[in-house]
């Protein structure tokens with residue numbers, strides 16, 4: 001395995017420094033298009049209970065949206081600009097700060113806070129919860145997925161949606177089996193080494209980052225993600241007892257979700273009466 005060793009690098013928390021150049025790293029991602037896709041999926045919540053089973057909802061439109069693992073808030077900003085009332089949270093403080101900055105720069109309310117997606121507590125009840133761009137793959141154990149599916153069921157109204165994607169094994173094998181990228185922004189230069197261990201079904205991303213303002217400051221971030229099959233996700237959804245799957249699509253399409261796609265989107269609808277909204281502590 002190829003790896004660029006850097007003994008002087010100091011290990012830091014995932015996304016604590018990558019946050020500084022995350023938007024550069026993700027410059028290939030078309031967030032406006034992704035937001036359009038998500039907004040089209042929101043329509044699945046609008047159908048009344050009298051509609052066909054796969055389309056049933058409460059008949060209420062989506063207006064309040066919470067994004068878990070919102071990163072630097074690119075998708076949140078697109079949704080807010082389209083008129084949605086948005087909220088976001090992320091485990092990494094530096095990502096939260098970047099998301100707040102972005103929303104404020106656009107003159108939008110910045111209701112973004114630091115929280116682990118597996119244990120979010122809020123007093124607001126939203127119409128839809130999102131968790132996108134492989135973020136769910138940061139749940140390393142099936143128990144983490146259970147906490148997530150049960151917890152999100154307490155954040156969203158009856159008939160509301162949970163929309164998330166997963167990175168597939170096909171994507172890891174094809175694009176990130178052993179991938180090295182070197183790049184730089186005005187402030188940082190970095191080397192990213194992505195490698196996939198199929199027998200563990202773990203995707204590693206390791207960054208060595210040099211602060212260009214002080215080249216003695218060399219940092220290392222290690223990101224670890226578990227790759228689940230569609231079947232495994234479905235088993236966890238069913239075990240939670242909170243959700244009915246209304247759609248599973250390959251990439252940003254309406255084609256059925258396939259292990260041959262690089263990414264699969266799930267659209268879940270909260271089963272009416274499955275769990276009342278949480279009476280959490282902090283109003284957000």
Ligand SMILES: C[S@@+](CC[C@H](N)C(=O)[O-])C[C@H]1O[C@@H](n2cnc3c(N)ncnc32)[C@H](O)[C@@H]1O
Nearest residue numbers: 015069070071090091092116117132133135138
């Ligand atoms: C690949 S980024 C995706 C960010 C954003 N959704 C996007 O589309 O750009 C993954 C994000 O997940 C966050 N994350 C990882 N584990 C988390 C957890 N347990 N709870 C909340 N956020 C988490 C990271 O801090 C990071 O911002």
